[in-house]
Amino acid sequence: MLPPKIFVVVGNKAKTEPFNLNDLPGSAGRMDILCRCVAQTLFISHGIRRDSGIILILKGEPNPPKSILVLGSKVKYMSPDERNIGGLIRKALELKLRNLDWVESTPGIYVSKKGLKEIIEELKNYEKVYLKENGEDIRKVKFGERVAFFMGDHLGLSKEDEELICSKANKIVSVGPISLQADQCIVIVQNELDRRIR
Amino acid sequence: MLPPKIFVVVGNKAKTEPFNLNDLPGSAGRMDILCRCVAQTLFISHGIRRDSGIILILKGEPNPPKSILVLGSKVKYMSPDERNIGGLIRKALELKLRNLDWVESTPGIYVSKKGLKEIIEELKNYEKVYLKENGEDIRKVKFGERVAFFMGDHLGLSKEDEELICSKANKIVSVGPISLQADQCIVIVQNELDRRIR
Numbered sequence: 001m002l003p004p005k006i007f008v009v010v011g012n013k014a015k016t017e018p019f020n021l022n023d024l025p026g027s028a029g030r031m032d033i034l035c036r037c038v039a040q041t042l043f044i045s046h047g048i049r050r051d052s053g054i055i056l057i058l059k060g061e062p063n064p065p066k067s068i069l070v071l072g073s074k075v076k077y078m079s080p081d082e083r084n085i086g087g088l089i090r091k092a093l094e095l096k097l098r099n100l101d102w103v104e105s106t107p108g109i110y111v112s113k114k115g116l117k118e119i120i121e122e123l124k125n126y127e128k129v130y131l132k133e134n135g136e137d138i139r140k141v142k143f144g145e146r147v148a149f150f151m152g153d154h155l156g157l158s159k160e161d162e163e164l165i166c167s168k169a170n171k172i173v174s175v176g177p178i179s180l181q182a183d184q185c186i187v188i189v190q191n192e193l194d195r196r197i198r
Numbered sequence: 199m200l201p202p203k204i205f206v207v208v209g210n211k212a213k214t215e216p217f218n219l220n221d222l223p224g225s226a227g228r229m230d231i232l233c234r235c236v237a238q239t240l241f242i243s244h245g246i247r248r249d250s251g252i253i254l255i256l257k258g259e260p261n262p263p264k265s266i267l268v269l270g271s272k273v274k275y276m277s278p279d280e281r282n283i284g285g286l287i288r289k290a291l292e293l294k295l296r297n298l299d300w301v302e303s304t305p306g307i308y309v310s311k312k313g314l315k316e317i318i319e320e321l322k323n324y325e326k327v328y329l330k331e332n333g334e335d336i337r338k339v340k341f342g343e344r345v346a347f348f349m350g351d352h353l354g355l356s357k358e359d360e361e362l363i364c365s366k367a368n369k370i371v372s373v374g375p376i377s378l379q380a381d382q383c384i385v386i387v388q389n390e391l392d393r394r395i396r
Contacts, residue, residue, distance in 0.1 A: 022220070025279045032279035036234075045377040046352070080379065081223045081230035082280045154244070176389045179243040181278065187385040191374045 005052040005076035006148040009026045010154040011194045014058040016066045018090045032082050032151045036183035037078040042072045057116050058151040065115035075108030116161055120168050128169045133179050138192050151182050203250040204314040204346040206237045207380055212256040214264045216288045229350045233280040233382035240270045241278040242267035253370040255314050263313035292332030314359055318366050321346045328365045331377050336390050349380050
C-alpha cells in the first residue's frame with residue numbers, strides 16, 4: 001500500500017482536532033509547515049508524484065497523537081496551496097477514530113491514532129533516514145528502493161522522538177550546509193532522488 | 199540597494215489590486231505560488247537570508263503591470279506562511295503609485311509600476327539566468343557574484359516575456375530532470391549556491 005518514497009514529519013504542536021484555516025501558523029500549531037511538507041512531497045509542475053507519500057505525526061492538543069497519511073497515487077482534489085491542504089487535513093481530523101487503523105477521509109488521505117512508534121513499526125521494510133544538519137551529505141549517500149525520511153518541524157524533534165528514530169535509522173543525512181525548513185529539505189531530497197533515476 | 203541574489207518571478211494572472219486572502223489560488227490569480235516563492239527565497243530554519251531578494255511581476259487585472267520587491271536584509275514582520283506573505287503583498291497593492299519608482303509599503307517590501315522590461319533594465323549589473331527545463335544542469339554552471347534568476351509561474355512565460363529575458367540572459371539553467379514548481383526551483387538554486395560558498 002505504501003509507496004517507495006515516504007516522508008515522515010513530526011508536528012510537535014500540530015492540533016489534533018479541526019482547526020481554524022485562517023490561523024494555520026498560530027492556533028493550529030504550525031500546521032502551515034505540515035501543509036507545505038505535503039505540497040513539496042507530492043507536487044511537481046502540473047503533476048503529482050505517484051511514487052511518494054507523506055505521514056504527518058500530530059502531537060498537539062487535544063488528542064495526541066494522531067497521524068495523517070497522504071498518498072500521491074490516490075490523492076484527488078488537492079492543490080498545492082496551504083489552505084487547500086489544510087482544509088483536507090482538517091476534514092480528516094473530524095473523523096472519530098476507534099482503534100489504531102488508518103481510516104480514509106477523502107481520496108488518498110487517511111487518519112489514525114498512530115504515533116511515531118507505530119509509524120516506525122509500520123515502515124519496518126523501509127530504509128530509514130533521519131534528516132539532520134550534521135548528517136552525511138545527501139549527494140554522497142546511496143539509498144535503497146524503499147526509503148523513509150524522518151524530520152521534525154520548527155521545533156525539531158523531542159529527545160524521546162529523536163532516540164526512537166535514531167534507534168531504527170539506517171542513516172543520518174544532511175541536505176546542505178545551512179539548516180533549512182522541513183519542506184525545503186523535502187524539495188532537495190526529491191530533486192536528488194530525481195537525479196538518480198534518470 | 200539590491201542584494202547579490204535576486205529571484206524574478208512572473209505572475210501571469212496575479213492580481214494588481216488588493217485581493218481576497220482566503221482565495222489566493224483563485225480570484226487572486228495564483229498569488230499562492232508567488233507567496234511560496236517569497237518564502238523559499240528568504241526563509242531558512244529560524245532565520246532570513248539577508249543576501250537574497252525577490253521581485254514579483256504581477257500581470258493580472260486590473261492595473262498591470264505592477265511589481266513587488268522584497269529584501270531579506272530589510273524585511274520585518276514576515277512569517278513563511280502563504281497567508282502572512284499574501285497579506286503583506288495585499289497591503290503593498292493598496293498604495294497609489296504615481297510613477298515608476300519603488301515605494302516602500304512595509305519594512306523591506308516595495309511596490310512599483312515597473313514591468314519585466316524595466317526590471318531587467320534595473321538588473322543591468324547582474325548576471326541573468328533563465329531557469330528552464332532544457333537548460334544546462336545547475337550543478338555544472340558557474341555563477342558570478344551578483345546573479346538574478348528569472349522564471350514564470352504555473353503558466354510559464356508568455357512568448358514576449360521569454361524573448362525579452364532570452365535577449366538579455368547570460369545563461370539558461372535547469373534545476374533537475376523533472377519540471378518543478380517555481381518555488382521548488384528557488385529552493386534548489388539556494389541549496390546549490392549555499393554549497394558553493396561554504
